Amino acid sequence: MDYLLRLYNMAAAMLKPGGMSRLQGPSSLKRKRPEVNSPAQSLNEHERLLYDVIRSKQDIGIWTRDMKKEAKLPDNVVNKSLKALQVKKLIKEVVNIQNKGRKHFMATEFEPSKEISGGAWYLEGSLDTEFIESLKQLCKRQIERSGVATLEAVTDSINSYPAFNVDVTKQQIEEILRTLILDNVIMEVKSNGMGEFASIPFGEVCYKYVSKGGLGGEPKAGALASIPCGVCPRISQCTPDGIISPKTCVYYQKWLDF
Amino acid sequence: MVSQYGIKYAVHIITNHFGPLVAKVCDCLLKKGPLPLREIVRYTELSETLVRNCLLVLIQHNCLQPFLLEEEGGFGEVNKVSSLYMVLFDNVLHRVRFSKFMAIVSQEFDKLCVDLIETLLQHGRLSAEQIFDGFRDSTEGSSSGRVEALQENMHKLVKARYVERCPISEPFLALPSEEEAAPVRRRGAKSAKAFLELETLEQCVLVAAVPPEGMRFLFELNPEIGADRDKVENNSSSNTGDKRKLDALDSNIDGGVADKQVVLWRVNFEEFIRRLRHKICIETVRARLDDEAATVFTAMLDASRSEEKKIKTASSVPLSENSIYAEVIKSEKGRNMTLDYVISVLVGLSSSPPFVRVVDNSYIIDFKHTIEVAQTDEVESIVYKKYGKDAYRMFRLLSKAGRLLETDKISDSIFLEKKETANILSKMWQGDYLQMEKLIAGPTQFLLWKVNMMNLRERVLDDMFHAALNLSLRVAYELEQQKEILHLGVDGPMKEKYEKLKKVRFLLESSRMKLDDAIMIFHDF
Ligand code: SF4
Numbered sequence: 001m002d003y004l005l006r007l008y009n010m011a012a013a014m015l016k017p018g019g020m021s022r023l024q025g026p027s028s029l030k031r032k033r034p035e036v037n038s039p040a041q042s043l044n045e046h047e048r049l050l051y052d053v054i055r056s057k058q059d060i061g062i063w064t065r066d067m068k069k070e071a072k073l074p075d076n077v078v079n080k081s082l083k084a085l086q087v088k089k090l091i092k093e094v095v096n097i098q099n100k101g102r103k104h105f106m107a108t109e110f111e112p113s114k115e116i117s118g119g120a121w122y123l124e125g126s127l128d129t130e131f132i133e134s135l136k137q138l139c140k141r142q143i144e145r146s147g148v149a150t151l152e153a154v155t156d157s158i159n160s161y162p163a164f165n166v167d168v169t170k171q172q173i174e175e176i177l178r179t180l181i182l183d184n185v186i187m188e189v190k191s192n193g194m195g196e197f198a199s200i201p202f203g204e205v206c207y208k209y210v211s212k213g214g215l216g217g218e219p220k221a222g223a224l225a226s227i228p229c230g231v232c233p234r235i236s237q238c239t240p241d242g243i244i245s246p247k248t249c250v251y252y253q254k255w256l257d258f
Numbered sequence: 259m260v261s262q263y264g265i266k267y268a269v270h271i272i273t274n275h276f277g278p279l280v281a282k283v284c285d286c287l288l289k290k291g292p293l294p295l296r297e298i299v300r301y302t303e304l305s306e307t308l309v310r311n312c313l314l315v316l317i318q319h320n321c322l323q324p325f326l327l328e329e330e331g332g333f334g335e336v337n338k339v340s341s342l343y344m345v346l347f348d349n350v351l352h353r354v355r356f357s358k359f360m361a362i363v364s365q366e367f368d369k370l371c372v373d374l375i376e377t378l379l380q381h382g383r384l385s386a387e388q389i390f391d392g393f394r395d396s397t398e399g400s401s402s403g404r405v406e407a408l409q410e411n412m413h414k415l416v417k418a419r420y421v422e423r424c425p426i427s428e429p430f431l432a433l434p435s436e437e438e439a440a441p442v443r444r445r446g447a448k449s450a451k452a453f454l455e456l457e458t459l460e461q462c463v464l465v466a467a468v469p470p471e472g473m474r475f476l477f478e479l480n481p482e483i484g485a486d487r488d489k490v491e492n493n494s495s496s497n498t499g500d501k502r503k504l505d506a507l508d509s510n511i512d513g514g515v516a517d518k519q520v521v522l523w524r525v526n527f528e529e530f531i532r533r534l535r536h537k538i539c540i541e542t543v544r545a546r547l548d549d550e551a552a553t554v555f556t557a558m559l560d561a562s563r564s565e566e567k568k569i570k571t572a573s574s575v576p577l578s579e580n581s582i583y584a585e586v587i588k589s590e591k592g593r594n595m596t597l598d599y600v601i602s603v604l605v606g607l608s609s610s611p612p613f614v615r616v617v618d619n620s621y622i623i624d625f626k627h628t629i630e631v632a633q634t635d636e637v638e639s640i641v642y643k644k645y646g647k648d649a650y651r652m653f654r655l656l657s658k659a660g661r662l663l664e665t666d667k668i669s670d671s672i673f674l675e676k677k678e679t680a681n682i683l684s685k686m687w688q689g690d691y692l693q694m695e696k697l698i699a700g701p702t703q704f705l706l707w708k709v710n711m712m713n714l715r716e717r718v719l720d721d722m723f724h725a726a727l728n729l730s731l732r733v734a735y736e737l738e739q740q741k742e743i744l745h746l747g748v749d750g751p752m753k754e755k756y757e758k759l760k761k762v763r764f765l766l767e768s769s770r771m772k773l774d775d776a777i778m779i780f781h782d783f
Pocket of ligand 1: 228251728
């Protein structure tokens with residue numbers, strides 16, 4: 001029950017206004033056709049020049065400074081024309097992941113390329129952590145329930161969730177599974193065709209659930225990590241009779257205060 | 259070479275057990291490597307008699323091995339032989355493990371065996387008669403039945419290899435023959451270090467000192483004992499006798515300890531460390547897989563133990579399904595397992611991460627890999643605690659990759675903003691957990707990162723020695739406080755404080771024992 005509720009909440013979160021564009025997602029990078037009665041007709045000479053420069057850059061777009069150089073127009077004219085083009089919805093400002101501080105423009109009919117947007121996992125120039133976390137949770141639960149699963153199985157099951165109406169690619173799921181491996185939540189194994197692997201052909205790569213802890217559960221603290229010295233930032237200055245020593249150490253004081 | 263804090267920790271242990279003078283000699287030998295007596299006297303600025311006595315203490319407690327080393331005379335002169343003293347670092351560390359050794363014996367044998375082991379641990383090396391004498395003092399009367407029981411138990415311990423004959427008191431290391439030395443001679447070096455790397459020198463000495471296999475674990479029941487002398491010849495020094503004459507100054511230092519006619523016995527640390535190594539391997543398997551896997555793995559260890567020759571054995575002998583099964587059903591936990599079930603567990607053991615390898619239908623324990631898994635777990639948990647979850651992911655990514663990766667690639671792989679990624683990476687680099695390389699391509703500069711597990715292991719081990727030293731120093735400090743309270747009396751308000759100190763000491767001591775397990779994973783196994 002809890003599981004269904006969470007899934008529902010997650011889907012709802014993805015459907016809220018901010019998440020909406022996400023669902024159309026990078027897999028549907030469709031180019032919008034310019035409207036028929038294009039306002040491009042009504043441009044003045046400067047606006048037209050600038051528009052052509054921006055449009056020629058297609059899905060890469062252009063930084064205002066480069067634009068000024070290329071169009072050879074004075075700053076104030078450029079600024080004014082950019083405003084006008086934006087009002088007419090011919091161009092849009094986009095975030096360039098490589099350099100977020102720079103003002104970057106692109107003709108409206110293009111969607112930013114991977115180099116500009118950051119790729120599938122970015123939303124408006126920032127990592128879409130909410131989306132990533134949701135996918136991680138879904139993948140983890142899927143593998144947890146089945147014990148072991150192949151990449152295809154995980155991808156299919158996620159794409160078949162009724163509440164999850166965004167199509168994810170196999171490659172995306174693979175990236176997600178890689179991070180789950182790094183979190184030590186699952187591990188990559190090859191099927192031996194026996195026991196829990198019976199349904200998976202021999203030799204095929206699959207993913208096995210390992211951690212009993214939560215997502216990215218903390219690894220069991222080893223012997224050194226369990227004592228103050230193991231994680232001490234001062235260890236290189238600490239000597240038996242120095243100013244920093246185990247006798248006077250504040251970390252020990254805290255540790256042994258019970 | 260022993261690391262800086264390894265030496266400090268060892269010297270600390272010796273100071274606690276034998277006082278500052280012995281520790282001074284030990285420190286000198288750990289820092290400078292094997293030395294002749296006169297050099298030790300020179301470096302420590304202690305009198306020769308004092309140094310001799312310190313050396314005797316160290317020999318008595320198996321922390322020092324004297325040996326004779328043949329060196330080139332040079333310019334057509336005859337080769338000379340020097341008598342050198344070498345501290346056995348590992349054996350010094352074993353001194354904090356005595357309780358672990360006794361626990362192992364108590365699981366297998368009865369109280370008398372545990373007492374025998376305790377006596378030997380306390381005194382270092384003793385003749386059978388000396389050992390039994392100690393018991394005679396503590397028990398009423400000295401019935402011959404008692405001596406018999408003692409002998410029998412001693413026999414059991416030797417058979418189980420927990421007790422062994424002491425090594426040859428002063429083994430002789432001859433110069434390598436022409437062919438062996440050829441590549442080194444070209445370098446024109448003459449000293450001990452020149453023809454043998456220090457580590458191998460240590461190994462050579464230890465190998466040369468081991469009594470012949472047939473003798474090492476031979477304990478003869480002697481009905482005469484107690485009334486007569488132990489007559490078994492110690493053949494140990496016979497092959498070195500003539501060489502001894504060559505270096506009159508240093509010879510016979512251990513004469514006081516080892517009467518050549520008497521066989522001396524000591525605890526065989528090697529066997530205990532092997533058992534502890536097995537234990538850690540079993541726990542690693544249990545943590546990664548489950549109890550059933552641990553049971554089958556234990557059976558494999560039992561079935562192959564007798565074939566194991568070295569502590570650091572990389573893999574076991576091959577075992578068939580049937581021989582493993584036969585061993586599994588011997589144990590209580592494995593009694594109700596079917597052969598099919600055991601085979602399916604073996605399949606699990608041999609899939610990732612492989613603790614067991616399958617070769618020609620046989621199963622081989624992969625000790626090396628199992629220990630590496632334990633080491634990796636330890637290091638990763640430190641990274642997690644020290645630098646956080648994202649760092650833990652980066653570290654795992656890099657150590658799995660085993661090669662240089664660029665910042666952006668890392669940031670993409672773990673879904674973290676590039677700036678933040680670069681930040682954490684450089685923190686780990688500053689802490690020496692990562693290596694960094696700059697790559698300049700035109701106007702842009704890329705940073706590449708890598709985990710160097712070999713260096714990191716050494717570094718973590720040094721931190722472990724440092725931490726173990728700190729724990730021990732803190733225990734001493736808390737003990738001081740406890741003493742003061744005892745002095746004031748433990749009534750009233752002091753009672754609470756006293757109870758707290760007891761808890762503190764318990765936490766410190768148990769942490770130190772756990773840390774010592776980790777030290778073994780990185781150093782001894
Ligand atoms: S004793 Fe204290 S200061 Fe020294 S290394 Fe340990 S935690 Fe750090």
